[in-house]
Amino acid sequence: NAGVTQTPKFQVLKTGQSMTLQCAQDMNHNSMYWYRQDPGMGLRLIYYSASEGTTDKGEVPNGYNVSRLNKREFSLRLESAAPSQTSVYFCASRKGRENPILSYEQYFGPGTRLTVT
Amino acid sequence: QKEVEQDPGPLSVPEGAIVSLNCTYSNSAFQYFMWYRQYSRKGPELLMYTYSSGNKEDGRFTAQVDKSSKYISLFIRDSQPSDSATYLCAMSPISSGSARQLTFGSGTQLTVLP
Numbered sequence: 001n002a003g004v005t006q007t008p009k010f011q012v013l014k015t016g017q018s019m020t021l022q023c024a025q026d027m028n029h030n031s032m033y034w035y036r037q038d039p040g041m042g043l044r045l046i047y048y049s050a051s052e053g054t055t056d057k058g059e060v061p062n063g064y065n066v067s068r069l070n071k072r073e074f075s076l077r078l079e080s081a082a083p084s085q086t087s088v089y090f091c092a093s094r095k096g097r098e099n100p101i102l103s104y105e106q107y108f109g110p111g112t113r114l115t116v117t
Numbered sequence: 118q119k120e121v122e123q124d125p126g127p128l129s130v131p132e133g134a135i136v137s138l139n140c141t142y143s144n145s146a147f148q149y150f151m152w153y154r155q156y157s158r159k160g161p162e163l164l165m166y167t168y169s170s171g172n173k174e175d176g177r178f179t180a181q182v183d184k185s186s187k188y189i190s191l192f193i194r195d196s197q198p199s200d201s202a203t204y205l206c207a208m209s210p211i212s213s214g215s216a217r218q219l220t221f222g223s224g225t226q227l228t229v230l231p
Contacts (some may be wrong), residue, residue: 004160031217040125042205042223043161057175058218094217104149104209104217108160 002026004109013081013117021076021112023091031094032074033058033106036050036087038086043090047072081116088113120144121195123206123222131230134195140206140222143187147208147220150182153193156202163189164204196229203227 008072025032030051033041045058049068063085065077066101092106123140130136140150149167153161165180167173167189173180179192189208194198206222 035222040223042123043119043221045218048218092160104151104219105163105166106219108153108162109162112160 004091004107006089006091006109006112008112009110010112012117013078014117015082017025017081018077019080019102020078020112021089021091021114022073024073025078025091025107026072027095027107028104029093029095029107030071033092033094034064034069034074034076035090035092036060036085037090037111038087046076046089054068071073078114082116083116086114086116118143121206121208121222122203125223127226127228129158129166129230130196132198134196134229135199136196138191138193138204140189140208140224140225141187142189142208142220144153144210145184145187145219145220146210148211149209150180150189151207151219152180153205153207153221155205155231157202159179161184161205165186198229198231201228218219 004025022076033048034046037043044060047066049055053073055066067075089112091109121142150167154164155161167221169179170182170184177194181190198216203224205224207219209219
């Protein structure tokens, strides 16, 4: 059971280049999330997918697009990278157990460190 | 003003000390409170989970929620060098849609010195 996996681990882009960050989970979770983490800013939600076939904007969606490819996979695309998108990107998924008190728990991947020059 | 405020530290303590980590929040609708631990260059992992007010204990860790003051705490007893990490608080109101979004604090960096 690998949990949440992310590729690549590291990436350097030039301004204006595009790339896709990949995320997959093998826990049969319904909801998936993309966050970015910057010093002093904590984790900020970029986009999320409540269930297969749906996606919604989070707090900081500008400059990003997402695709929920199937139940397992949720990708994040930067169409034209900018230096302000230099960050660590985390993908997460949510268990959604029957017990509503436990259904908020999110499991995180190891992150992708992206530098845009 | 951020919805969730957390002192970024860094906090440095000797091994065996009691550590207190705190977050304040402004949204009175928050009901679910979590603490995540994040080791350097790793993803966050859930440490403690509490609902509404009160205390919860798990080994050396105790989570407290004071909803009247909009203040949550994480206490670590007999701290170990392996506790050195960044600790993030996270919270959510009941039924924030089907996605159950979390609002995170910015994290407190803790170092426990041997």
